[in-house]
Amino acid sequence: MKREEDNGMKEEENILKKIGRENTFKVPDGYFDHLASEVMDKLPEQEKNVSLPHKPTAWTKKLKPLLYMAAMFAGAAFIIRVASLGYKETNIDTAATETNDTEIVSDQMIDVAIEGTMLDDYSLYVYLSDVSAD
Template sequence: YFENLASEVMNKLPEKPQVVFKEETVSTWTKLKPLLYMAAMFVGAALIIRVASTTPKSATTDEVAATEVDVEAISDDMLDVAFDRAMLDDYSLYVYLSDASVE
């Protein structure tokens, strides 16, 4: 029984019609569409990064000159109060000022 089983099952199966695939021509637009979408994505990402990375200018040159005059008018008493409130010890202040002068 098992010797002829495979051939008997194959004989009982109905015949399937052959499926013929037609080759459709692919247009140039269909080929270039993914590349154009990817290029648009990179351009958009570059613009977003450029807009996000720019810092707004908060002061014009006239305002900077005005603040320089105000900085010179600060008294030593006001500096002492500011340093006391900043909770800096002498060594931390020295390190901060020495690092600032190097740059």
């Protein structure tokens, strides 16, 4: 292994002896002094931009965004209307009746209420404990 490294070092030294450590890339003196002006002289002349007088836009182009937005709201209202066709509104008075200061509530309404609170079991227990203590 050491021998291979020695051979690699010898090869590198031989190459450096042939080529040398001098930077072989050189730029003529004063090359960059006038480079920008020479490049600009070689570019073709551009025509001046002639601006046309401002032409008023058609009223349809101005109204397109408003029409798109109105169509979006109409579509959203239609989708909500179609989606809510199967929804049956329940009246709270019919679902729960009072008897002796206690409300009778269906299990379905309790499940919906618990799911809507997004509480875990322990938090719900603590909340119900605090309410019942009052």
